[in-house]
Amino acid sequence: MTQDSATITGRLLRLPKVQAALKGLLLLGLGIFLFTRITSGTLNYYISQRFDWLAIAAVLGLIVVGLSYRRLLQEADDTLAAPDDHDHSHALSWSGFLLISLPIILGLLVPPRPLGVAALQNRELSIGGLDSVLPAAVGSSLVQESSERTILDWVLAFHQGERPAETDTADVVGFVYFDDAADEAEFTLTRFVVGCCAADAMAVGLPVSVAAGLPSEGALEEGEWVRVVGQFAASTGNNIPVLVAERLEAVPEPNQPYLYP
Amino acid sequence: MGQASPLPQAAPERTGTRWYGRPRWGIAAFLVFALMVVVASSINTPQARFFAAERFQTFVTIFLSLFIEAAPFLIAGSIVSGFIAVYVDQGMVERFIPNQPLLAALAGAGLGFIFPVCECGVVPVTRRLYGKGLPLPVGIAFLLAAPVINPVVIFSTYAAFGWGPVLWGRVVFSMLVAFSVGLIFHLARPREILLPETLAVSDGRDDSDNHEQSDEYDRNHDHDHGGARRGVWQALVMAGDDFLDMGRYLIAGAMLAAAMQTVVPQSTLLTVGQGPIISVFVMMALAYILSVCSTVDAFIALAFSNAFTTGSLFGFLVFGPMVDIKSSLLFLGVFRRRTVLYLILLPLALVAVIGVFWNVQVGV
Numbered sequence: 364m365t366q367d368s369a370t371i372t373g374r375l376l377r378l379p380k381v382q383a384a385l386k387g388l389l390l391l392g393l394g395i396f397l398f399t400r401i402t403s404g405t406l407n408y409y410i411s412q413r414f415d416w417l418a419i420a421a422v423l424g425l426i427v428v429g430l431s432y433r434r435l436l437q438e439a440d441d442t443l444a445a446p447d448d449h450d451h452s453h454a455l456s457w458s459g460f461l462l463i464s465l466p467i468i469l470g471l472l473v474p475p476r477p478l479g480v481a482a483l484q485n486r487e488l489s490i491g492g493l494d495s496v497l498p499a500a501v502g503s504s505l506v507q508e509s510s511e512r513t514i515l516d517w518v519l520a521f522h523q524g525e526r527p528a529e530t531d532t533a534d535v536v537g538f539v540y541f542d543d544a545a546d547e548a549e550f551t552l553t554r555f556v557v558g559c560c561a562a563d564a565m566a567v568g569l570p571v572s573v574a575a576g577l578p579s580e581g582a583l584e585e586g587e588w589v590r591v592v593g594q595f596a597a598s599t600g601n602n603i604p605v606l607v608a609e610r611l612e613a614v615p616e617p618n619q620p621y622l623y624p
Numbered sequence: 625m626g627q628a629s630p631l632p633q634a635a636p637e638r639t640g641t642r643w644y645g646r647p648r649w650g651i652a653a654f655l656v657f658a659l660m661v662v663v664a665s666s667i668n669t670p671q672a673r674f675f676a677a678e679r680f681q682t683f684v685t686i687f688l689s690l691f692i693e694a695a696p697f698l699i700a701g702s703i704v705s706g707f708i709a710v711y712v713d714q715g716m717v718e719r720f721i722p723n724q725p726l727l728a729a730l731a732g733a734g735l736g737f738i739f740p741v742c743e744c745g746v747v748p749v750t751r752r753l754y755g756k757g758l759p760l761p762v763g764i765a766f767l768l769a770a771p772v773i774n775p776v777v778i779f780s781t782y783a784a785f786g787w788g789p790v791l792w793g794r795v796v797f798s799m800l801v802a803f804s805v806g807l808i809f810h811l812a813r814p815r816e817i818l819l820p821e822t823l824a825v826s827d828g829r830d831d832s833d834n835h836e837q838s839d840e841y842d843r844n845h846d847h848d849h850g851g852a853r854r855g856v857w858q859a860l861v862m863a864g865d866d867f868l869d870m871g872r873y874l875i876a877g878a879m880l881a882a883a884m885q886t887v888v889p890q891s892t893l894l895t896v897g898q899g900p901i902i903s904v905f906v907m908m909a910l911a912y913i914l915s916v917c918s919t920v921d922a923f924i925a926l927a928f929s930n931a932f933t934t935g936s937l938f939g940f941l942v943f944g945p946m947v948d949i950k951s952s953l954l955f956l957g958v959f960r961r962r963t964v965l966y967l968i969l970l971p972l973a974l975v976a977v978i979g980v981f982w983n984v985q986v987g988v
Contacts, residue, residue, distance in 0.1 A: 386864055386865070386868055387864070389868065390864050390867065390868070393695070397692065397695070400692070406692070408685060408689075409685065409688050409689035409692045409693070410689055410692055410693050414693065417693075417696040417697075418692060418695075418696065420696050420700075421692075421695045421696035421699055424696070424699040424700065424703060425695075425699055425867075427860060428699065428702075428703070428860050428861075428863050428864040428867065429864065431857045431860035431861050431863075431864065432861060432864060434857045434861070435861050455868060459868070459872055462872050462875055462876065463868055463871050463872060463875060465875055465879070466687075466688060466691050466875065469684050469687065469688070470684075470688055473680065473681060473684040475685075476681055476685060477685065478682060478685055478686075479678070479681075479682075480678070481678035481679050481681065481682045482682045482685075482686075482886075484679075484889070558923040558924065559693060559916065559917055559919065559923075560689040560690060560692070560693035560916075560917070561685055561686055561689035562686050562689050562690050562693070562881070562882070562885060562914065562915065562916055563914065563916045563921075563923070563924050565924075624923065
């Protein structure tokens with residue numbers, strides 16, 4: 364960092380005006396980046412719907428704060444004479460600017476995608492029988508209409524000891540995951556459940572077997588989003604019933620890729 | 625370097641660029657480490673190429689999600705901090721905060737009810753209050769307790785666990801740990817604990833010899849931010865400076881947490897962690913790595929509530945909000961490195977004792 368002050372760019376960076384301009388732009392940039400994620404509908408790849416308003420507040424905050432540097436920029440002319448005095452804790456170095464622009468850089472370089480199969484590699488997948496699903500407290504808001512239930516609703520219902528009736532028809536959307544653990548099932552229809560942000564995502568899944576005449580494992584690609592309509596067969600051993608798919612169709616990735624408890 | 629001489633190097637801000645050499649090295653090292661871990665772990669797998677890309681994608685998604693979730697709290701905390709900088713003067717802090725150490729630490733632990741902030745928002749506020757002469761124990765107790773002792777978090781814990789030992793245990797033990805750690809720091813001198821730039825606007829009652837310099841520095845500071853005209857826009861500029869200052873640590877922390885999440889399988893930790901003692905440490909390690917915001921960590925803990933005892937859950941619910949990867953890095957922007965280590969280890973030890981004691985004595 365001693366080179367910083369030696370090079371021309373380093374000296375340039377220490378001018379109050381340059382600092383103020385870059386800081387203002389960076390804050391505006393972060394605000395605009397966040398704003399584009401909101402308008403492009405990809406915000407919920409990252410955070411739960413419940414917190415959308417927080418992201419909007421952050422955009423406003425960042426833009427207001429960023430714009431306030433404009434005043435500083437105008438007044439910087441007067442203080443330009445004494446740039447050395449300004450060199451206290453608030454001056455950012457090039458690497459500081461780079462670090463803070465990382466969310467923008469990474470966000471633009473890597474196209475936004477929700478968590479998928481790769482994230483399952485080191486996460487627990489809660490197939491209904493597993494004890495560690497979401498709690499009874501959340502389950503109180505359970506959807507009763509069977510065709511409207513999500514994977515999470517079914518898993519919770521099974522977890523609470525409910526058994527599917529003959530007439531129950533499940534109509535669920537999720538992505539395909541080939542889980543070695545479930546042998547009778549051809550794949551596990553999986554969704555991530557997000558409480559707050561993708562960092563706390565938990566996976567839930569229903570084992571699915573495919574009725575005769577439908578495309579089977581070979582035709583399905585891992586990570587592909589599908590809609591499965593069918594009824595549950597009683598399952599042996601494992602206490603979660605296998606969903607027998609009577610209809611299986613590829614669907615585009617939903618706008619809300621995660622489920623919320 | 626952090627533990628250098630107890631003598632204050634005469635006004636560090638005069639030595640130009642020196643100050644930012646310190647934290648930047650840490651950040652650079654962490655960044656390189658995080659990226660290396662991600663890259664290395666992906667290349668080892670058989671389907672190397674594909675997985676490397678997929679894992680990187682996951683890494684970016686988790687990193688951005690942590691950033692986007694924390695940014696609103698950080699900017700809110702920074703704006704509060706900016707307004708404190710402009711509108712609160714030292715006299716006010718001295719008048720309202722009790723000087724008696726026990727009361728001070730207790731006040732700090734309860735301050736979260738007045739400023740409901742989570743672990744990202746609390747750091748810039750505390751830093752600014754230190755600049756205004758807040759006593760050390762109050763700030764530390766506030767920093768550790770506020771992420772739990774606030775209405776939002778208490779409500780989310782209630783929503784997850786209902787009335788019961790988990791809820792009140794979380795509140796009581798968080799208060800207790802924050803209070804104790806705050807009290808321990810009563811013995812320390814601000815100059816040994818805080819970074820020079822945190823103290824820059826302070827007149828810290830322990831450094832009377834530094835008094836005039838600080839005052840002079842204070843004036844320079846004001847001058848640089850727009851002469852004698854103080855006001856809303858100036859508070860906002862300071863908020864921006866604070867956000868960018870703290871943002872560096874937040875981003876480095878979020879990258880590290882995301883890297884850990886992409887690489888360390890949760891199941892390894894969980895299968896290792898049974899038994900009354902190990903399980904407490906496992907839950908604390910998990911909380912540290914996940915770096916989830918304290919407003920929702922109760923729901924995560926719920927997922928483990930069947931596999932783990934209440935004592936172990938305290939490890940997650942009490943320790944996690946106080947320190948995790950993200951907040952340890954944020955602390956580096958306020959405290960000296962050695963202090964940050966204490967701020968991790970003291971709560972760790974205390975929470976471990978509480979958790980193990982609960983597991984062994986109370987059971988369930």
